[in-house]
Structures are given as C-alpha cells and as structure tokens.
Amino acid sequence: MTLSLMSSVATPAQETPAAKEAALTQTQSSTLKSSMDKLETELVAKYGETQRARLRRGMTQVANFWRSEDGDTAAFEQFVRIQFAGDQATFDTMFSRFQSLLEQLDGHMGEIGREFRQQSDLDLGPILGFDDLFAAYDPAAHVNDDFFKNKLAFVVLLNFPLTTLEQKLQEGAKWSRRQWAETRLAQRFSKRIPAEVNLELGRAYAETSKYIAEYNIWMHHLLDEKGNRLFPPKLRLLSHWNLRDEIKADYSDVKDGLAKQRMIQQVMERIVTQTIPAVVVNNPNYDWNPYTNEVKPTTVKDFDESAPAATTASNAAEPNTRYAKLLTSYRAARKVDPYSPTAPTHIARSFNEGREIPEARIKAMLEQVLASPLVPKVARLIEARLGRQLEPFDIWYNGFRPRGAYTEAQLDEIVAKKYPTAEAYKQDIPNLLVKLGFSKERAEYLANNIVVDPARGSGHALGASMRSAKTHLRTRVEKGGMNYKGFNIAVHEMGHNVEQTLSLNDVDFTLLEGVPNTAFTEALAFVFQNHDLELLGLQKPDAQSHALKTLNDFWGTYEIAGVALVDMAVWHWMYDHPNATPAELKDATVKIARDVWNKYYAPVFGKQDVVLLGVYSHMIDSFLYLPDYPIGHMIAFQIEDQMEKAGNIGREFERMATVGSVTPDLWMQKATGAPVGAESLLAATQGALTDLAAVKK
Numbered sequence: 001m002t003l004s005l006m007s008s009v010a011t012p013a014q015e016t017p018a019a020k021e022a023a024l025t026q027t028q029s030s031t032l033k034s035s036m037d038k039l040e041t042e043l044v045a046k047y048g049e050t051q052r053a054r055l056r057r058g059m060t061q062v063a064n065f066w067r068s069e070d071g072d073t074a075a076f077e078q079f080v081r082i083q084f085a086g087d088q089a090t091f092d093t094m095f096s097r098f099q100s101l102l103e104q105l106d107g108h109m110g111e112i113g114r115e116f117r118q119q120s121d122l123d124l125g126p127i128l129g130f131d132d133l134f135a136a137y138d139p140a141a142h143v144n145d146d147f148f149k150n151k152l153a154f155v156v157l158l159n160f161p162l163t164t165l166e167q168k169l170q171e172g173a174k175w176s177r178r179q180w181a182e183t184r185l186a187q188r189f190s191k192r193i194p195a196e197v198n199l200e201l202g203r204a205y206a207e208t209s210k211y212i213a214e215y216n217i218w219m220h221h222l223l224d225e226k227g228n229r230l231f232p233p234k235l236r237l238l239s240h241w242n243l244r245d246e247i248k249a250d251y252s253d254v255k256d257g258l259a260k261q262r263m264i265q266q267v268m269e270r271i272v273t274q275t276i277p278a279v280v281v282n283n284p285n286y287d288w289n290p291y292t293n294e295v296k297p298t299t300v301k302d303f304d305e306s307a308p309a310a311t312t313a314s315n316a317a318e319p320n321t322r323y324a325k326l327l328t329s330y331r332a333a334r335k336v337d338p339y340s341p342t343a344p345t346h347i348a349r350s351f352n353e354g355r356e357i358p359e360a361r362i363k364a365m366l367e368q369v370l371a372s373p374l375v376p377k378v379a380r381l382i383e384a385r386l387g388r389q390l391e392p393f394d395i396w397y398n399g400f401r402p403r404g405a406y407t408e409a410q411l412d413e414i415v416a417k418k419y420p421t422a423e424a425y426k427q428d429i430p431n432l433l434v435k436l437g438f439s440k441e442r443a444e445y446l447a448n449n450i451v452v453d454p455a456r457g458s459g460h461a462l463g464a465s466m467r468s469a470k471t472h473l474r475t476r477v478e479k480g481g482m483n484y485k486g487f488n489i490a491v492h493e494m495g496h497n498v499e500q501t502l503s504l505n506d507v508d509f510t511l512l513e514g515v516p517n518t519a520f521t522e523a524l525a526f527v528f529q530n531h532d533l534e535l536l537g538l539q540k541p542d543a544q545s546h547a548l549k550t551l552n553d554f555w556g557t558y559e560i561a562g563v564a565l566v567d568m569a570v571w572h573w574m575y576d577h578p579n580a581t582p583a584e585l586k587d588a589t590v591k592i593a594r595d596v597w598n599k600y601y602a603p604v605f606g607k608q609d610v611v612l613l614g615v616y617s618h619m620i621d622s623f624l625y626l627p628d629y630p631i632g633h634m635i636a637f638q639i640e641d642q643m644e645k646a647g648n649i650g651r652e653f654e655r656m657a658t659v660g661s662v663t664p665d666l667w668m669q670k671a672t673g674a675p676v677g678a679e680s681l682l683a684a685t686q687g688a689l690t691d692l693a694a695v696k697k
C-alpha cells in the first residue's frame, strides 16, 4: 500500500453544524446578491461580455463559502474587484503561480510529515511516547483553514470552476489538460473543514496504524493438539499480511503445509472474533494452542531481550481492541460530515471524491466477479490440483503461480544472497528497472529519485509532492538478509515509487500530479510485482504460465472482492449505528463477514459461516481502502494486457503514468482504449481455462 491516503481522507475547514452552516451560506448569498449584480455590471463593462458567465459563477462560488467573519458586503466587493482575473494574461499568470506555489506548499508539508513519522515508520529502535505525538501531528491540518482566512481559497473559487462528479463524468472527455488542471485546483477548496477535525483524523490514523503495525504472532509458540511446534523458531508474522502470505507459501510444504494452513486459519478466526488471548499478541513469552485456546509460559526461548516481558499466563481474550480501533477511525471520519454537504458521509467521500467512481458501480463490478459462473469452474480446477476438497483458507490458494515450483525456503535463500541489506537492493534498482524495459538512462533517472529506508512494518512507498523531493521505498530486511516476502513487497513498492516519480516529475501540469485514485497506483504496482520472479532471473512465462497467472489474478480478485464488500458493509453499519460499542461492532462485523461468505463462497467451498473475510488489517486503519484492491486487480489486468500488446513495460508505464489525475474511466480510455471494468479479466479467465484444458490434452 501507499501512505498517501491522508490527503484523500483529510480534506478542507469551520465549526458550526451542517444545518446552521447551510442557513449561514444562504444568508450570505442573499446579502451579497445586490453586490454581485452591481459587480457584474461594473466588471463586464471593464473586461467585456466574454467574462460575464465566469464572473457570475466565481462570485456565486465565493458567496457560498463567505461568512460574516470574512467581511461585510464592502469587503466582498473590494475582494472581487481586486482578485477577479478578467483578462487572459492575468488569468494565465494566476494559474501558473498557484500551481507552482501550491507544489511548494504540498511538497514541504510532505517532507515535514515524513520526517515527523520517521521514528514510527522506520526500524530505528524503540518508539518513545513523544514519537507517537510527532507521528500523529499533521502540519498541513490548518492549511485549508488558513487559505480561507487569508482569502487565497476565495481567489481560487472566484476564478476557477468547481465541478461535480456528474460533470466530470459527462463533460471531462472534452476538457483540455489545462481545464483539468483548473478543475483540480478549484477542487482543493470545495470544502471548509475545521483544522481540529483534520487533526483528529491524523491522530486516529496514527493510533490505529500503530496497533496494526505491532500485531505480530510468534509462530514457533503455536502448539498443535500434541504439543508440536509446526513453525520454525524466531518466525514472527504480522497480521494479517504475513499470516496470509505464510498460508500461500505453505502450499509448497508437502509434509506440514496443510496442518500449518489450518492452524493459521484458526489464528485468524480468533483475531476476527477477538477470542485470541490478549497475552499472545506480539509476545513470545507464551505458548498457545489456537484450537483449545490454552496458554502457558513458553518452554522455548527463541527471542532476544527486547521482547515484551512476561505477564500472567492468562487466556483472557483481547478486549475487542480491534473494533475499538475501527470505531476510532469511524468517529474521526464522521466529524468531517457536517462540513461536506455534497458528500456528507465518509462513504460518499470515499467513492465520489476519492475514487471518482460511484459506489453502486463499484459494488456491481465486485458482484460481477463474485457471482461469475467462472468461479465454480476455477474452484473445481483448484480441487483437482490440490487433490482434496477446498478449505476456507484456500481463498488464498496460490498454486496457479509458476512460483509454486520453488519453496519459500529456496526463494528466501536466493533473495537473501542477492540482497543481504537494504543498500544492496537499492544498488540493484537500476538493473531491475532495465529488466522491466526502462531505458538505461530512464532507469538511472528513476532510481536516483528513490530513497530506500528500513521499514518497521511490512513495507510501504511514500511519494513526494514537489519535484525537488524524492520518493521513499520502505522495506523490511531481516538480520539474515532480505527474504522473499520482503522482496516481493519491495518490488511492489518500487512500482509505486516509479509511478509517483513519473506522475509528479514528468506530467505536464503538477496540479494533475498522480493517478486518478489509489486503485491505479496499486494496479501499476501490481504490474511490477507480477514480474518479481523474472527480476530474480527465475522464470520466463510460457503460454501455460500466462494462463496460470490469469487464473491466479482471477482467484485473487474473487477473494478480495468479498473482503471489499465486507469493508463497505461495515462502514454502512457504523453509519447506521453511530453509538455502537466495540462489542456490538464486533458482532456486526462477524455477521457481515459470515453473510458475504455464505452468499458468495459457501456454495463453492461447501462450508457455512466462515469469518475469514473480516481479517484484513486495512479494515481497521485505512478508512474504507479495501475496495481499491479488487478494482485494482481489474485495472491491473487491463493495464498488463495493454503492456503485453505494446510489448514493453517500461515505455507503456511511462506513457500511462503521465496521463495524470483525471477520472478513472477517462484515464483508462487514454491508457488502453476502454473504460474501467471486470470484462477483460473475465474474458481472459475464460480464455485461460480453455488454454489450460488444451495443454492437458
């Protein structure tokens, strides 16, 4: 994932409730009406008839946000006279200067935020109490408020157009690049949210992500019925990412793989239902049987002194902390609602403003995959390959990947030899990019813009917001060298870094920096990640492995589409039950996870009431981020397909990553010639099943 979500969560600033605000706006608009009529006559006489519509629109936009504290009617009139750019030359200068100065502002705020979170994000030793306070501080929290107070926001609103999602969808294809840049400029000031609300969002994100980043399970301390330890000493897995990836890796373990997978499923279910003993979280001092839930002091010391000290060996359950943290996210997000009249819930902001794809359309795309008749066909194929009936953890089946040819241990060895340190990986980035099809010169240019840091968590990419700053790749390198999981994640994050560099430094307008939404940055990162084995020099995909890769993508999309529906339904439930307790939220989440399972998975897996879809850690700290993953898979498939057609990843990546931040469908039209959708994934899946059947004959 990336850490750019705060910008989409934390939007603009003030303190009255919605109703009062609306009334205030109305009053101001009507008070200012005669001023606006007068100014229209005066300024049209000065600048000409061509400016009438622009002027009227601009004054209305300003009046809608103007409060009594901003000045009386005389102040409003004076403001409009001075700040309306009525001739093209002034207007162009205004556009350029706002663009470059806002880049400086965002860029430096980004740099401060990165430095302040450094101790918390990087593997730099203990986090002290004040480090958390630094990490929670958002230096940009007051910017929007300040820009309304000093009236720079009003300058923008007077001169540039606010647009709705409907307008962007209907008219955006006809806009020029400059018009799109103007739209993005105005959009920054489409809300006026109090700084303390933005600060609270930042605090909630820091608090919940710390909870997630420290949620490790010490695997050697899991005991089966006979007291056996299935996992090697020192193995510490972060929930849920590393646990899930261990399930995937265990398909290669002929002897103990199945027992390990079943045990991890049991651990995950106890996390979701919060029946996990509190003392076994991030603590190797206890041995735990996740089936009986028995806890006792450990008899094996596979940890160093820095592990948390032993407390009483109790199996008392974690006290619904997981859901208390999720409520923290929800309550912080809800505080924005009164100040966002056009998107009055976090759900609306997430889809209409964050993704710029309506929620109903996303839900339909997810259900199109979940209910596809291809699902049971692929499921039967997996059963045939496994030689047994599906079990719930097989939602993470990865045997379609050519990777199944290597054990995790073999891959770990190859990677550890190649990358003993984060620095070794950094040195190799230009070579990796050349292997992906970038020219040597471009590979050097891109590599020079990536700083590699040791991550505290599983890894992430942090983009810059000004061209003079660099992107950061955070990767976890264990003491014995990088392992395969770490490499796989690092390649993914490197995809983000390359996209972040191109979409900021090489796009025509910095106001169009980025890609339409996080699904696109994930999609582009998946393009890199999907080639990780080739980057290790292990594999040249043939027709069969291409078909396998398609089925892997399809199965992964099927899995995460259900997870996304759970995330969406849980956010709706929280909005419907604003005063819920953590225990009530737990019960609701468990029920939702079971319902989605029973509708779309139970018929395929032959087992009811499984809660695994609720285990994703992003649900807790990422503010409705999960739908980006399945949409990302669909988009990734469209993009990868286009890259295959074009025959060169590097060149196509550069072309696509510089389309910039337009709407998703428009971006995809430019990149591939078709809008966003599941169709190409489904068509290719059908094709892959056919191809695979042909190979077998």
Ligand SMILES: [Zn+2]
Residues within 6 Å of the ligand: 001, 002, 492, 496, 521, 522, 525
């Ligand atoms: Zn990512």
